[in-house]
Amino acid sequence: MTTTAVAAPHLPARLGRFVLRRCPPRLYVSYGLLWVLALEGSAVTLTGTSWRPSGATAVRVVSVVLVLLFLRMLDEQKDLAHDRVHHPDRPLVTGAITGAELRGAMAAITVVVAGLNAVLSATAVLLILAVLGYGLLLAPLERLAPAVRDRPLLGLAVAGPVQLLLGGYVYGSLVAAGAVSADRRGAVLLVLCACVFLHLEFARKTAWETSPGAGLYSSVLGPRGAAGVTVGLAAGAVACEALLFAPRGPLALLPCLAVLFPVHGARRFLAEGRGAWPVSTAVAFVAVTHLALAVRAMLLP
Structure with a gap:
């Protein structure tokens, strides 16, 4: 056998x-x-x-x-x-x-x-x-x-x-x-989703300390530089949401409130000055943004 x-x-x-x-x-x-x-x-x-x-x-x-x-x-x-x-x-x-x-x-x-x-x-x-x-x-x-x-x-x-x-x-x-x-709105929507994903990707690999083999982005950009990119990607997602949905009224912009999670993550990371980015805030941003967009699509015309 x-x-x-x-x-x-x-x-x-x-x-x-x-x-x-x-x-x-x-x-x-x-x-x-x-x-x-x-x-x-x-x-x-x-x-x-x-x-x-x-x-x-x-x-x-x-x-x-x-x-x-x-x-x-x-x-x-x-x-x-x-x-x-x-x-x-x-x-x-x-x-x-x-x-x-x-x-x-x-x-x-x-x-x-x-x-x-x-x-x-x-x-x-x-x-x-x-x-x-x-x-x-x-x-x-x-x-x-x-x-x-x-x-x-x-x-x-x-x-x-x-x-x-x-x-x-x-x-x-x-x-x-x-x-x-297919039109430009589709391209903006894909950029929105890419920014949401990349926010999580940078959050996972941003820390004040560098460990061998970790492949952190903060080891290249520095902790503050990587934190700036992490927040900037979340801001980019929100900007895409505003561009796409602002004409549909204020309720259509509710998914933008998910930006509060990256803001909180950035404040914790920069205030502590040690350790890693609180990844739970990035996971929450991804989940809440996607969930809010899906619910908005089902409830709003």
Whole structure:
């Protein structure tokens, strides 16, 4: 009996433990769900059409969550050498999961998301596969250009387009379905979502102290510089919201109140002068902004 045959019955459990450890559903599913509802709902209502979630919405939510899982699995493999030194308890390092098992799961995810989006349109299939394809390009790129891995801001500039492509999938699939027409408001909406995500990304990697292998943005920009960028990204999201929704009345601007979380985070970080940015304030900003946009889309004309 081969090792593969012995291991196969245990694979679902091994993958399940990996997901619970490295891709907690309460975070990944919540983020994917709220992001898609906010983006789709806002895009549709900006055309003057009422919006309610549909079966197509569910396909987009599942696709986004699965792509986030795919990218997490890819990152685990890309970062293996780094994790052996700085994170020896990670599943891939300890052998709790293998690279071959992760690649098999990634192949299965590719088949599932392509099949799901075939129900929507050929355009949706191409857009979602483009996200996966770009993600796969990052691994050989980091091998060929180590600076992409070693320099945090360069790495962000190279990997950042994955988020824009994933947002472009949601918006582009709506365009292909005839639910919206591509225009500048769509571009502003994608920038809004990118600013929300990047606010959390910078908050996660901003601290007064620098630890080996942490890849902090504050190690390059300085704590105050990174804090300024973190707050600036939240302000950029609010500016995009105002640009899109101000003509629809003051109630349409309620999502902008989520900026209070980054303001509170900045005050705590700068006042304490030590430790890391209070990431809970950034998580709250992401969750409240997306939730408020989704609710606004369902309640306001």
